[in-house]
Amino acid sequence: EDQVTQSPEALRLQEGESSSLNCSYTVSGLRGLFWYRQDPGKGPEFLFTLYSAGEEKEKERLKATLTKKESFLHITAPKPEDSATYLCAVQGGSQGNLIFGKGTKLSVKP
Amino acid sequence: DAGVTQSPTHLIKTRGQQVTLRCSPISGHKSVSWYQQVLGQGPQFIFQYYEKEERGRGNFPDRFSARQFPNYSSELNVNALLLGDSALYLCASRAPGQEDEKLFFGSGTQLSVL
Numbered sequence: 001e002d003q004v005t006q007s008p009e010a011l012r013l014q015e016g017e018s019s020s021l022n023c024s025y026t027v028s029g030l031r032g033l034f035w036y037r038q039d040p041g042k043g044p045e046f047l048f049t050l051y052s053a054g055e056e057k058e059k060e061r062l063k064a065t066l067t068k069k070e071s072f073l074h075i076t077a078p079k080p081e082d083s084a085t086y087l088c089a090v091q092g093g094s095q096g097n098l099i100f101g102k103g104t105k106l107s108v109k110p
Numbered sequence: 111d112a113g114v115t116q117s118p119t120h121l122i123k124t125r126g127q128q129v130t131l132r133c134s135p136i137s138g139h140k141s142v143s144w145y146q147q148v149l150g151q152g153p154q155f156i157f158q159y160y161e162k163e164e165r166g167r168g169n170f171p172d173r174f175s176a177r178q179f180p181n182y183s184s185e186l187n188v189n190a191l192l193l194g195d196s197a198l199y200l201c202a203s204r205a206p207g208q209e210d211e212k213l214f215f216g217s218g219t220q221l222s223v224l
Binding site for chain 1 (some may be wrong): 114122143150151152153154155160165166168200202210211212213214215217218
């Protein structure tokens with residue numbers, strides 16, 4: 001069964017304190033691994049798609065990496081506006097939909 | 111350009127009632143998906159429609175149904191509401207020619223069942 005597990009559930013950082021969020025997955029035939037950001041009361045907002053092990057993508061203070069079993073979202077020198085829930089999702093070979101993890105709630109304090 | 115729009119934003123129903131949620135995709139997008147997000151959980155797939163045809167269905171009971179109209183807007187219907195149906199219902203659209211599931215989500219409809 002395709003499955004996504006994210007850790008930690010919640011993460012509190014001071015502004016400027018870099019860290020990483022983890023997403024471990026099991027899927028038959030990975031078509032893509034996705035990272036989304038979700039603010040309270042809003043729908044998820046697309047950040048990255050990774051397709052194969054070794055791939056990396058960056059956007060501002062965020063960098064996503066992918067191995068055969070997990071993905072990391074690295075946050076460098078975070079700011080309070082980076083506070084949100086970060087969702088990881090996979091798309092498997094036998095289906096067209098996304099399977100989401102429960103998310104990591106990130107709080108960045110000034 | 112307008113993003114994915116959903117209506118209503120909030121809804122309160124009682125057990126046993128029926129509800130219809132509406133979604134308009136981004137202009138030019140022909141694929142619409144519905145997801146249910148229970149508080150503290152990630153979104154869970156309900157339906158996917160493309161060109162007015164159902165292309166996928168998640169593990170939800172037959173009380174859940176959906177359709178897509180010629181203008182690519184969509185409705186999600188839930189009959190015989192249960193307390194456990196309380197959730198944020200998200201609609202998402204996908205750009206034409208996009209082979210992966212890079213989705214654009216609306217802000218959702220928050221459904222409360224009392």
